[in-house]
Amino acid sequence: MSPTKRIAFIGNSLPRRCGIATFTTDLQQAIASSDVDTSIVAMNDAGESYDYPFSVHCQISDQRLEDYARAADFLNEGRFDVVSLQHEFGIFGGEAGGHIMALLSRLTMPVVTTLHTVLSEPTALQRNVMERIVDASARVVVMAEKARDLLRAVYRLPADKIEVIAHGIPEFAFVEPDEAKERLGFAEHSVILTFGLLSPNKGIEVMIDAMPSILRRRPDAIYVVLGATHPNLVREHGEAYRESLMARVRELGVEDHVVFLNQFVDQARLLSFISMCDVYVTPYLNEAQMTSGTLAYSFGLGKAVVSTPYWHARELLADGRGILVPFGDVVAIGNEIAGLLTDAPRRQAMRLRAYASSRSMTWERTAKRYLAAFETARRGRVLSVIADHGEPRLLPAIVAPPEMQTGHLLCMCDDTGLFQHAVHSVPDRAHGYCVDDNARALLLASVLSGAGEAHLPDALTARFASFVQHAWNPDRRRFRNFMSFSRQWLEEAGSEDSHGRTLWALGVCARDDASVSRRRWAAALFGEALPVIESFTSPRAWAFALLGLDAHCTTAAAVSLRTALADRLLGLISKVETPDWVWFEDGLSYDNARLPQALITTGLSMQVPAYVEAGLRSLRWLTYLQTNPAGLFRPVGSESFGDKRSAPKAFDQQPLEATAAISACLAAWRADGDPQWRIEAARAFAWFLGDNDLSSSLVDLDTGACRDGLHRDRPNENRGGESVVSYLISLAEIRQLARVSGDRPKLAPLRVLHA
Known part of the structure; x- marks a missing residue:
């Protein structure tokens, strides 16, 4: 090499x-x-x-x-x-x-x-x-x-x-301070020095309070505080801290013996100031100071150092190479500095020990x-x-995911659309259909079209699209949701969430569907159904609509609405969030990860960092909550729904939550490139395959069927429409992720499938 x-x-x-x-x-x-x-x-x-x-x-x-x-x-x-x-x-x-x-x-x-x-x-x-x-x-x-x-x-x-x-430390000769004192205007003084950016954690006030006792034993002493105020402190508070120190100096009557030099000096001038001091002092207030460049430089120039026992000083000044005094102890720091200033042989011996010890530290x-x-x-x-075989790899690849099998999905469909429920693996006609599940199925068809997988039969995709079209109620400008097996609508308008989810499916269909004609249909219906979302109050409906807008946003009105919806989510988290509850609402419910996902994807597309940061922050918190003590993915259980600001209950666990978590983590990975998000997505997918609280696989790998969730004591053996579509969408995302070489979006771009 x-x-x-x-x-x-x-x-x-x-x-x-x-x-x-x-x-x-x-x-x-x-x-x-x-x-x-x-x-x-x-x-x-x-x-x-x-x-x-x-x-x-x-x-x-x-x-x-x-x-x-x-x-x-x-x-x-x-x-x-x-x-x-x-x-x-x-x-x-x-x-x-x-x-x-x-x-x-x-x-x-x-x-x-x-x-x-x-x-x-x-x-x-x-x-x-x-x-x-x-x-x-x-x-x-x-x-x-x-x-x-x-x-x-x-x-x-x-x-x-x-x-x-x-x-x-710089390479610098061991010199006496007299020549530098003369050059800098401090001749005939015993000089104590502190340098560095001025801020309250430096303990300067402790040293100022010690000056009267030092002056009683060494009347020629002068304390030089060299350094500009920290820029962050100036931005926030101006020079209030420096002025308070100067006021303290006047109050103690030592203004002729304390000099503030408000300057950020280059190395040559800094070394001159260190050279002219008799004692260097770091009266820091915080033990957890792991390194101090000012201490290292002064020690390296062979200065007698008095310091509080923060971690770096405790090591560097051990064995007589300097003196340590307790934090905030005015009497001790005054006594030790006065003692060094009045005992030249002791001070010189300490200087020589420090200089000799520091030779291995030169730059x-x-x-x-x-x-x-x-x-x-x-x-x-x-x-x-x-x-x-000598092939280079940057990071471990995802374990090979299962093959894509759609047999159970096909069994769950008739000539109307996708059934809601099943009894075990048998479609349950008693509960009919809903636009929620058929919109998810249309989304799946678009995902497979763009993920390099075998497409669903075109006739089946057309059936899902037809169901969505039939669900549209132009009189109410809303989508109906529930339909009986006899093809009778059970309502004139569905929930806000079902409307938002259908918009999401239409947006992705307008971008990704294999059929040009169907893409045009989806775009037209999306445009008709979008405006009403502005009147909605459901955060999840806003999030679903934002995911649709991330795929299809072609008008000025759509851009304006997109900004308004994202601002609403941002406003919610800013209002509700506390250090222990980093969320948009007082409780957790279903499809939780879609809220941060919507902010992340919107922030990326619109170049608004505030959206991305809020999304990442809330998703990180949610990911922490959705991890069991063994480190496995544990989705928020439905028993938690309605609870306020409390840790989620473990059961019942549903596939919908794992699918949302996978998509959101991949969106986060695309946003900040942190490979941990990729790991979290794989961990959530492993939940389907048995890495869960019950160590039970939810998936039939031969048919692609997925159980409806985990109860406290067993898997739910029913395998409904929502579950199979959730699993297949997640499988498509993970399979696409596994095909990526390495795990860096820049090196091998992965379009996150907002599904």
């Missing part, structure tokens, strides 16, 4: 003002100096833009999903050997930064991820995103042993996947360790993608 020659870095980059930007730029420059071709993919925040140097070849606006996909294309087409991802919460868009998966899941080269923060108690969303990122990474780099321990204990990451590489040596990690990742990638 040839040496690594092309490396791309993803993260913030200078001149953006933050520690990650500094780290990314420093690491890129250190690697580039090793005769390696490098490139940076830079993250932009909140619509900001920056005057980047030539090393930045691609930019991502953190909230624009399409930018992540475009960046993946850039990296794949550039044939980079390795991608180095800098991960920190808050850099990437989406929930818990999940948008980054839309990039990682599309890459064809190995990823080495540097985790700048490892949380010991992540939220469910943070854990989910972190686990997906590390799963997509060939190697994971952290900068402290504590981070390695957390990755193993909390995230169950194998030890051999983790590298501990210290934060890099030159850090770059060599990263290059070794990159090579390890590439070797592992080569081994992992060689499958049988």
Whole structure:
């Protein structure tokens, strides 16, 4: 294997003002100096833009999903050997930064991820995103042993996947502070320094409160706070935090001994400021600070450091290499700093220990360790993608699904249409027909037409279309739903949901039907039946109509209605959602996954990220609820219908829910490229085949019949129209998915069958 020659870095980059930007730029420059071709993919925040140097070849606006996909294309087409991802919460868009998966899941080269923060108690969303990122990474780099321990204990990451590489530092001589003090205007002072972006978690107020006690023992002391206020803090609150600190300084009467330098300095000037300090202090308030570039730089220049015991400091300053004081302890921090300022031999000994210990951390040596990690990742990638007979594979393929069998579907039809119910596998004439099931059957015919499967007999498709046409009541501008076996309509207008579902079938038929004439018929009837949907109040009817509009939306009025319906769903979730209930209504019902699916598909087609994000957020929550303790798919049971804001009951489980979940997960996969959605779709399909609470297959593989669901103690042996159509639609989707090479929509496009 040839040496690594092309490396791309993803993260913030200078001149953006933050520690990650500094780290990314420093690491890129250190690697580039090793005769390696490098490139940076830079993250932009909140619509900001920056005057980047030539090393930045691609930019991502953190909230624009399409930018992540475009960046993946850039990296794949550039044939980079390795991608180095800098991960920190808050850099990437989406929930818990999940948008980054839309990039990682599309890459064809190995990823080495540097985790700048490892949380010991992540939220469910943070854990989910972190686990997906590390799963997509060939190697994971952290900068402290504590981070390695957390990755193993909390995230169950194998030890051999983790590298501990210290934060890099500039190569700088050990110098006394006098010359730099003179140059910067601080001669004749004992200088205490803190630098970095100013924000409330830095504990500056604790250090200010300690100044009076320090001045009593060292009257020449001066505390320099070097750094601009964090840009996010400025955007939200202006300079209120800095002004509060300055007010505290005046209140304590130490304004002649505390200097605020509101500037973001380049590396040369920063090193001058560090050089002139006698004591460097990091009074941070949060223990869970896994890395600190400011600490690493000051330690690397051989400074006496006083710090609170956050995780990085606890490791770096152990064994007398610095001094640790309790969080928020004004007395302790004052005593230790005053003690160092009044004891030059002790201070000098500490400086020498720090400088000697830090020589392995220089950027030159850090770059060599990263290059070794990159090579390890590439070797592992080569081994992992060689499958049988040496054929390359990117990710495991879906297990081969069953063959498509339509025998039972044909048995469930007569010359009128599809029967609603069956007694075991025998059609039950007593309950007649409904437009719901015949619309689903028309949808299935269109799905098979576009999925590379054998088509249903044209006469059968025409029968479903004829039933839908006959169900249309032009006087009421509504579809009837229920029809008796004697072909008598039992109502003048069906439910809003049945009308919306029929619109959905017509929209897909207008796009995909094999017959040109039938496509024109479907388009015309769709246009007639669409306007009334605006008066409906059912969220599911809105969702079904949106799925139809995703397939067929050709007029300005249709576009306007599409936006209105999507806005209604968005309005519902914004009104109902709480941290524990990420949904559109106070309860769960049937066809649940169609609501997020409708928002995702609409958002993708109309380029509205808010729709996509709400759809993904709610589907992720629903997917969590629809997973049993064994990790199997468990659809919301019908016993839950009517319950308010409570965990769903397990039974009765119906095929309709599995079919909705499969389609929605595939829509989500198309939206953000996260391969986990593909896995969730396969898991939901496995429910049909016996991976369920009862370990009972619902499907007769020889006929394509599907049982109507799972009771608490047994499968429902009846095999009605809704169940067989649901199974066959899901089978068509999974079979098409299995034919895709790899699992990346960009590499092998899959049109999600909105079924």
